[in-house]
Amino acid sequence: MAPKSKDASTEERIKEAARTVFTQKGYSATRTRDIAEEAGINLALLNYYFRSKEKLFELVMAEKIRELFGVITPIINDSKTSLEEKVALIVEAYITMLSQNPGLPLFVLSEIRNNPEHFANNLQVGKLLTESYFVKQLLEKRPDVFPLHYIVNILSMSIFPFIVKPVLESTGVINAKQLNAFTEERKTLIVKWFKAMIDS
Amino acid sequence: MAPKSKDASTEERIKEAARTVFTQKGYSATRTRDIAEEAGINLALLNYYFRSKEKLFELVMAEKIRELFGVITPIINDSKTSLEEKVALIVEAYITMLSQNPGLPLFVLSEIRNNPEHFANNLQVGKLLTESYFVKQLLEKRPDVFPLHYIVNILSMSIFPFIVKPVLESTGVINAKQLNAFTEERKTLIVKWFKAMIDS
DNA sequence: GTCTATAACCTGATAGAC
DNA sequence: GTCTATCAGGTTATAGAC
Numbered sequence: 001m002a003p004k005s006k007d008a009s010t011e012e013r014i015k016e017a018a019r020t021v022f023t024q025k026g027y028s029a030t031r032t033r034d035i036a037e038e039a040g041i042n043l044a045l046l047n048y049y050f051r052s053k054e055k056l057f058e059l060v061m062a063e064k065i066r067e068l069f070g071v072i073t074p075i076i077n078d079s080k081t082s083l084e085e086k087v088a089l090i091v092e093a094y095i096t097m098l099s100q101n102p103g104l105p106l107f108v109l110s111e112i113r114n115n116p117e118h119f120a121n122n123l124q125v126g127k128l129l130t131e132s133y134f135v136k137q138l139l140e141k142r143p144d145v146f147p148l149h150y151i152v153n154i155l156s157m158s159i160f161p162f163i164v165k166p167v168l169e170s171t172g173v174i175n176a177k178q179l180n181a182f183t184e185e186r187k188t189l190i191v192k193w194f195k196a197m198i199d200s
Numbered sequence: 201m202a203p204k205s206k207d208a209s210t211e212e213r214i215k216e217a218a219r220t221v222f223t224q225k226g227y228s229a230t231r232t233r234d235i236a237e238e239a240g241i242n243l244a245l246l247n248y249y250f251r252s253k254e255k256l257f258e259l260v261m262a263e264k265i266r267e268l269f270g271v272i273t274p275i276i277n278d279s280k281t282s283l284e285e286k287v288a289l290i291v292e293a294y295i296t297m298l299s300q301n302p303g304l305p306l307f308v309l310s311e312i313r314n315n316p317e318h319f320a321n322n323l324q325v326g327k328l329l330t331e332s333y334f335v336k337q338l339l340e341k342r343p344d345v346f347p348l349h350y351i352v353n354i355l356s357m358s359i360f361p362f363i364v365k366p367v368l369e370s371t372g373v374i375n376a377k378q379l380n381a382f383t384e385e386r387k388t389l390i391v392k393w394f395k396a397m398i399d400s
Numbered sequence: 401g402t403c404t405a406t407a408a409c410c411t412g413a414t415a416g417a418c
Numbered sequence: 419g420t421c422t423a424t425c426a427g428g429t430t431a432t433a434g435a436c
Contacts, residue, residue: 010419025314029228032412042421047413049419103313109363110310113303114225116370126371148374148382149389156360161352163309163363170316171326174348182348189349193397200396210401232430242403247431249401407432418421 011049013039018060023107027057027114061111068108069125071097076134083137084195087154091190094158095183102162102179109163142198150198157190211249213239218260223307227257227314261311268308269325271297276334283337284395287354291390294358295383302362309363342398350398357390 008016017039021030032053036043050056075081075089098104112119129135129151138147161168161183168174174182208216217239221230232253236243250256275281275289298304312319329335329351338347361368361383368374374382 026226026228026310028226029314031410043412044414044422045420051413053412106309106313109306109367110226112370113306113366114229116366119367120370122371125367126373129368129371129373145389146382146385149386152361152364153357153393155364156356157353160356160360164352164355166309166313166316167319167325168329170312170320171322171329173326173329182346185346186349189345192400193353193393196396196400197393200392231428243430244404244432245402251431253430401436403434403436405433405435408430410427410429412425412427414425415423416421417423418419 010039010041010045014041014046014049015056015059018056019063022057022060023064023101023103026107026110061108064104064108065119065122067097067101068104069122069128073128076128076132079133083134083141083198084191086134086137087194088191090154091158091187094155095187098159098162099180099183102165104162105159106163106166138198150194153197154190154194157186157193161186210239210241210245214241214246214249215256215259218256219263222257222260223264223301223303226307226310261308264304264308265319265322267297267301268304269322269328273328276328276332279333283334283341283398284391286334286337287394288391290354291358291387294355295387298359298362299380299383302365305359305363306366338398350394353397354390354394357386357393361386 014035017035021034021038025034030053032046033043035056036046039046046053046056050059071093072090075086075093078086081089129148134151135147138145138150142150161179165176165179168179169176214235217235221234221238225234230253232246233243235256236246239246246253246256250259271293272290275286275293278286281289329348334351335347338345338350342350361379365379368379369376
């Protein structure tokens with residue numbers, strides 16, 4: 001990702017720290033001093049490299065949006081895979097990715113809520129949800145059901161456990177390790193459930 | 201809710217404004233000036249009635265947590281309703297309530313993420329997810345599946361559309377009115393899907 | 401109870417030495 | 419490139435007049 005020298009350059013250290021802190025606390029609750037401390041550098045260096053808190057945030061945010069929505073993009077418009085194959089691929093991709101980055105959905109969704117207009121340019125995501133090959137296949141199978149229902153179901157069943165992770169953990173229902181096993185198990189279950197759903 | 205005089209007292213006006221602004225922007229992004237303006241009162245009155253921003257927030261937050269989790273409490277431990285009846289009641293209750301308060305889940309979940317330890321006392325919620333009558337019924341029907349899977353499915357399919365509402369709207373996939381019809385339609389669909397799931 | 405004015409503090413950003 | 423010191427602006431909270 002960094003075509004720089006050998007190890008983590010100062011610039012990359014700051015960016016990485018920003019990823020961590022922003023994702024954990026959100027834009028407003030994050031102080032530039034938090035990022036500087038996390039990166040182990042001086043506060044002034046943040047502005048030297050990135051000009052402002054907002055500029056650094058936008059960099060991280062754009063990256064996180066690509067991470068979150070980029071997962072389905074290549075899968076959903078593939079004309080060579082079947083409906084069920086797509087579902088299996090989407091579920092596998094999301095759960096694997098979110099296991100490494102559990103805070104991602106809550107972060108992105110919160111920030112979009114706080115600043116919807118700033119995100120409005122990304123209407124390419126909308127097209128995927130209304131005009132993709134996946135939608136066409138859903139309609140062929142079930143012309144009587146609005147396809148967004150199934151898309152929401154697949155995404156919700158895959159992503160929701162990570163969104164409520166803080167609740168599950170702080171209430172002692174499940175710990176981080178158990179949650180990992182739990183979501184791993186869901187990879188096959190959701191595909192099975194989807195089949196049952198779409199045939200019902 | 202307010203056993204006060206006739207109309208909205210100043211105290212209640214401030215609390216109501218706090219509900220609105222905190223829910224919309226979260227704790228950190230909210231300035232006490234925003235609340236004062238929304239309430240149409242002077243900034244100093246906020247501190248006169250509630251001492252501090254944090255104190256006011258805790259009041260609102262406790263209320264919102266009760267709103268969000270209180271929905272299932274009476275349903276989930278009722279020994280007189282069947283499994284499927286419970287599912288129908290949960291879905292109905294959540295979708296109806298969230299249609300009136302769409303920002304609630306994202307708000308509560310974000311704030312819990314930002315401050316998990318502060319929320320740790322609410323482990324009563326955990327008991328509902330692991331020891332309720334509902335869990336017992338799920339286990340009777342499907343002893344081979346970890347019951348939390350089904351609970352997550354029902355909650356996710358009901359709540360997730362409201363969590364991604366800002367995305368659906370800002371990408372032009374669906375507008376507020378359409379989302380309402382969409383979630384309304386899901387009330388019966390989710391129950392149907394649940395039956396298919398648990399029998400598969 | 402409600403307001404104005406201001407204190408006390410915090411945060412983002414920069415100047416300037418090294 | 420990196421640091422220390424500090425400024426400028428904004429935010430919470432309070433003092434004190436009415």
